[in-house]
Amino acid sequence: MTRDVLSSKEGVDTHEVVPFVKDDLPPKVAIPWSRYRFMQKVVIPWAFILPILLLHALVVLLPAIQGVYYSFTEWSGFGAAEFIGLENFRRIFFEDTDYGRALGNNLLWMVFFMTVPFAMALFAASLLSRVKTGGLIYRMLLFLPYVIPSVVVASIWRYLLSPRFGIGAQLSNIGIQGLDVAFLGRTDTALLSIAFADNWHFWGFLMVLFLTAMQAIPTDLYDAAKVDGANRWQEFWNVTLPGIRPTVFFMLMMVMIWSFLVFEYVWLLTQGGPGGSSEVLGVVIFKNAFRRFDAGYAAAQGLTISFFASIIVLLYVYLRKRGWDI
């Protein structure tokens, strides 16, 4: 982290900040493998990890394998499944317009959550990082929505966005017109309104993560930047952002993956309506599995989400292997 920032600064000897040189390590010495070491290095660690591994296999791995199997079948969700090969996937990619529309909504959701909460969180964290007195109270207040259950948040925002009772209606009562709109009842605003409500819940969490990362940046970097005459924006762009880059990129990757898993707020607020305009893949899968009794098809759709998530993870790993500092 520090080398590429500091190497651009004249007079800074980067060798001073490198903690050690590889050639100074002592030569490797072979150690006899005793029974004691076998217990210590193999048996005991595995003994500790085995229970949770078995639980993981039972609760995560096995259902995942079953999901893959059922994706190749016609299955109502009950009883026996009939193997139908790739028919479900053919339907997804060549027939099902609902899937395409939902995928588009997930991508829109992803773009929203890769920008809006990140911008808000970075801005707030950057401000809070300089607050000495009372900073904890601000952090708590901004983090508070994250700990409220999603059902409660959805209920709150259903009323806040209501054209009859909500913020728009109250503003209209005092003469500010134009906002008493049925945000959740219109095809052009429903999805973004849900995203807005979810963002209210989520961005505080992101802010706390970024703030923690910011606090790990050595203060002498900011001192050096000030000496060079950097203003607040230049400090943020040249010191803060590079300093928290791994955290930012990691959260970008997670948000991309989570965007394909969104379900609860959409279901709580609109169930994918009106007219399917806020339908996302999670809702489509739920309806296929539990309303249309087409669980095999729903499993196939779920598998496509795993595929998209895998692409994102592989991209991240690839970039890291290429030397990207993320």
Add this chain to the structure above:
Amino acid sequence: MFSRNRVTFMVGLVSVLLLLIIPASISAQDKVQVTVWLNDDDLGQCVKDTITDGFNAFSETTEVNVELQPNVDDTLRTALAGGAGPDIIPVDSPSSGQELGRAGLLVPLNGYVTQYGWDERFVPWALELGRVEGELYTLPDSLETLVIWYNKTLFDDNGWEVPATLADLVTLSQTIADAGVVPFSNGFGECLNCMGSLPGAFINHYAGGEVMYQALTGEIPWTDPVFLEAIILLNDMVQNGWFNGGTDRLFTDSFNTAHVTLGSGEAAMYLDGSWFNPDYVFGEDAGNTNDYDWFPIPTQDGEEMYVTGVGAAWGINVTSEHPDEAAEYLDWAFSADAQAERFNNCNFALAPIRISEDAFAQADPRTARIYAAYGEAAANGNYGYANWAFFPAEMGTAFDEDIQEVFLGSMTPEDFLSHMQELFTAAQADGLLPPLPAR
């Protein structure tokens, strides 16, 4: 330390207590234990107190243990998929029951029908909903129909009369709207996918029960002009703003808001099911002096007709070790006395069984009148088919969702019905049509 008399007294007291407790505990252990799951809400608790506890006091051989679940439908689905679940299974709809029956997860009930005479007790068309390929798997519960609830005080004050035909309803709605009142207060903000009740009501009451039967058996297509006219009529009423001022509030107001709007007099009518209890939004406790009543959804020719449907069903888990005892409980739960008690104490809709007028003795006369009127109309063949009970699953889901697009203008009524026909044809080809008793 203790006197001899005191010790004797205590030994005697303990002996008496043991004599009282032990027989009761032995008795409880002798009874066969079966389980049933109910929703963990006021209704579930009331059903437990009214039906289950009553059965446990009555039966000398069987004891039913109630487990209240936070979301019984989802919990049950997971349990059944894993080969577990209670002995007595509540099913959220007849179509779900048919799926469970097809999957071999429920005990066939034909033998119990003969043993308990359920074919005499249940209304035939309702019992048929639980059949798959001739075998009965579920017993129907919660008889449901659709009516129009209205603010009677508002009607009386304005001289508005209950409409006899659909044309009268249109005229009345225009009159109400001209008076600055919202004709219908319906709001589906909490459940957009419940909106299917509106087109379901209109196609039934516009086309009539006989035509609905023909469509549900595939004799005529869903694209028939009579259905198109019904959907166009409904859509016109929505576009006129007669349903809660338009799609904005139709799509966002909660059920509670819709009810309050009716009670306050801001709206005049509310198209909903027989399950609705308007008491809580009318009268002093609700902050108004209004009264309510209901009238049947009008038909084209003015003949009284009611959509028929059931909202739930009950079956026996195929993994149950005590199916006979579970059937014994179901027989009790669906007896006239138990149903009357549940109806009066829990405000839970009656099961579709033959029942005397005494069952309604404690009920609100307006609610009792629904069942009486509906029963009479049904006996005369004037009944239709609720979309949530008689449509195949995929068609029913699309029916609820696509109508939203019609109201929003992104789908034409023609395309809506074409899609329904497509899904109906597919369900028919796959043998997934719900059973439909002959008229």
